[in-house]
Amino acid sequence: MRFCPECGTPVDVSHKFCPNCGMKLENVQPRGVVVPDTSAPQTIQPQPTAQPVQHPAQTYQSPASYNEQIKTIVPNLMVYKGWGRYDTFNLVVTERRSIFSKLTNEMMSNTIKARRAKAEGGG
Numbered sequence: 001m002r003f004c005p006e007c008g009t010p011v012d013v014s015h016k017f018c019p020n021c022g023m024k025l026e027n028v029q030p031r032g033v034v035v036p037d038t039s040a041p042q043t044i045q046p047q048p049t050a051q052p053v054q055h056p057a058q059t060y061q062s063p064a065s066y067n068e069q070i071k072t073i074v075p076n077l078m079v080y081k082g083w084g085r086y087d088t089f090n091l092v093v094t095e096r097r098s099i100f101s102k103l104t105n106e107m108m109s110n111t112i113k114a115r116r117a118k119a120e121g122g123g
Helices: 105-119
Strands: 070-082 085-094 098-103
Touching: none
Parallel strands: none
Antiparallel strands: 070 085, 085 098
């Protein structure tokens, strides 16, 4: 039994085209038959011994050098955790990527305290 090399459908030996995908089946060998390539002698090259890969030192690139423009900011996205609890995120979309930043209760409390202090003239 032969199989279509394109879609794998079983095809009869007398078929010239696959009944499923329509691929031409002139030179298709029955499954399990291996035709050796005798056109060129094969030589086996010795494998090099394994050596640890040396990675170049990664340098930190400051955000100012990214040259990304913020396209939009979606604040206070809430993801349900269960039992009435949510995680809150901000979504920042630039021309190259989307950044989800998680907001914790502590971060929100610190922001509120800082804004109140600034509103009262303390900073």
